[in-house]
Amino acid sequence: MWYPGHMAKTIAQLDKLRKVTDLVIEVVDARAPIATRSYNKGPVKKKRSLVILAKSDLADPLVTKQWLSWYESRQQAAFPIFKGISKKEIVKFLSKVLRTKDYFAVVIGVPNVGKSTFINTLKGQRSATVGAVPGITRGVQWFFVSDKLKVLDTPGLLLPRIWSLDLSAKLLLLGCVDKDHVGPNVIERAIDLFLKTTGASDMSSHEFVQSFAKKRGMVAKGGIFDLNRATAVLLNEIASGKWGRFSLEKPEEVME
Template identity: 35%
Template sequence: MSIQWYPGHMAKAKRLLLDQLKWVDAVIELGDARVPESSRNPLLQQLLKGKPKIVLLNKADLADPQWTESWLRELRKTSPVLAVSAATGFGVGKIVPEMERLMAGKQDRMAMKGVRARSIRAMVVGIPNIGKSSLINQLIGSAKAKTGNKPGITRGNQWIRIHDKLELLDTPGLLWPKFENPEVGNKLAASGAIRDEVLNQEELAAWLLGWLKEYYPTSLERYTREPSQLTLEGIGRSRGCLIKGGEVDLLKASQIFLREFRSGALGKITMDRF
């Protein structure tokens, strides 16, 4: 599936990000535990230019725990990394101590120069809909940052004080304009990072169905145990998406299938592997 689009607010988000980087001590980069590689923006690594960084694999509640362990081991080779869930609170308590560890050296140097320690300012970045605002809300225990179950909710930057030692900057999701690898585009779309309005949902659902048949066949048993029925049409039939004449409404079937996958109803699934 080809995804051709580059909404204006992405270009704006990139400009904002470059601008804000000047004001922050560190970066919290959110990845999606279901797509730890595809969800990390290659452009971002260039933009960050050596800022101290921790990586969080969010939505760990939806990912395959064995793969999460493997990804943590892999990613830990290049930067501190934690698996978290902004929905359940899993792992969130480890974030502030990890930030303090990351910044300890810099704070010591500042103290030696006689600079009074101020709070750490960190910027939360990641692709759209990955849970940046939810994570900040989970850290402060209140819904200060606006969240929503579709990409493009956060439009501007917003500073939020977590406690006396840490301030976080919520930022709009940043996605890269071209996916060199169509598989990456499909995985991101399936995980919910791309607005459904710019997608061909039937194509995407067909791709996802094929992928799940190969990698997590048991996740599909909720629709039917009859392999020949495992088509979008079969899924639609099992969910009663019929139009007049008894035909299946394939768009409706696709939407239900994608929604169930994204919500975790098909089980804990990781789409990136190595």
């Protein structure tokens, strides 16, 4: 369900890199920063960390501001990024936070949270590859973000902790897990949660999917609505922001 092969590979790689890596950049979805955290940080869990709130242009801007204040109150550096943000803007934040010390950083996050996009933005068109670091596994490449920061060229795929129906539903809505990897109760809860959060409709999840299928002309053999296809398209549109900006979590809801 949760890409165990990729996760094992990431943990093994982080274990080999732990002596040289001194900064962890964790990418989360700004719409649900807690649900999309990586809990399996393993060898690098005690390293200094920065939080990147990805897809902030898809989240409620007022709620994102609340999250930034929440992180600041906990002395945790956090920065929102959005589609089209420049490398210069990100580097400015990183330079302010990291100051004069040199860092080797690794980027981690759960599936489809925006890790690769973040790395590609940092790399830009003129980034220089550092090359293999002595004592590190052959093939591991780093690139310069600035003269003080070097980042691993490959993001670490780590997994969230699935401990509740609502958490599973949030991850489904954000595209961090495929609908074919969860049960119908999670799909139903996800759509109900979206409708409740956004006020898009007072229908039940089943009624809403039926209405969606009808409007889009999604009809299967025999003239019945293709609810499976409709659900897949609907969830994809929600995750990609086609249904507008929304936030699934607020700081005051976090249990200390």
